[in-house]
Amino acid sequence: MPSFDIVSKVDLQEVDNAVNQTCKEVDQRYDFKGTHNEIDLEDGQITILASDSYKLEAIVDILKGKLTRRGVSTKCLDFQKEEPASAGAIRQKVVLIQGISKEKGKEIVKMIKGSKLKVQAQITEDEVRVSGKNIDDLQDIMQQLRGADLGVELQFVNMRS
Numbered sequence: 401m402p403s404f405d406i407v408s409k410v411d412l413q414e415v416d417n418a419v420n421q422t423c424k425e426v427d428q429r430y431d432f433k434g435t436h437n438e439i440d441l442e443d444g445q446i447t448i449l450a451s452d453s454y455k456l457e458a459i460v461d462i463l464k465g466k467l468t469r470r471g472v473s474t475k476c477l478d479f480q481k482e483e484p485a486s487a488g489a490i491r492q493k494v495v496l497i498q499g500i501s502k503e504k505g506k507e508i509v510k511m512i513k514g515s516k517l518k519v520q521a522q523i524t525e526d527e528v529r530v531s532g533k534n535i536d537d538l539q540d541i542m543q544q545l546r547g548a549d550l551g552v553e554l555q556f557v558n559m560r561s
Contacts, residue, residue, distance in 0.1 A: 499526025
């Protein structure tokens with residue numbers, strides 16, 4: 401029986417490259433000269449330290465641009481609340497979302513069942529497996545999910561026929 405898996409994974413190497421490029425650009429830009437700014441990637445979390453809120457916004461814009469150019473969707477970023485740091489600086493944590501949460505998985509399954517196609521969907525840990533007798537139905541499901549705005553970046557893997 402043909403099937404495929406729906407996953408939401410982030411290429412951490414590309415994220416690391418984007419963070420490094422952002423650091424280089426921040427070090428070279430004139431408007432950041434003489435200020436203390438840091439961007440770190442540890443354990444699936446990016447920490448941005450900026451001297452003021454303007455510079456924090458600029459760093460976030462640079463980071464989003466670098467991620468987009470490297471093929472990483474900005475939907476995988478969960479921006480936490482800004483918090484004060486020492487010497488009047490501002491810190492913001494950005495969590496990288498890996499996998500599909502149970503709530504999003506239920507939403508995807510509900511959407512698939514609402515399509516009235518003869519396919520089955522089941523949630524397994526942080527992915528959703530879709531199977532059916534007709535491969536065209538599976539491709540229709542892929543198109544519907546690509547067109548829907550679910551708030552997470554979806555990839556379709558393990559296509560078996």
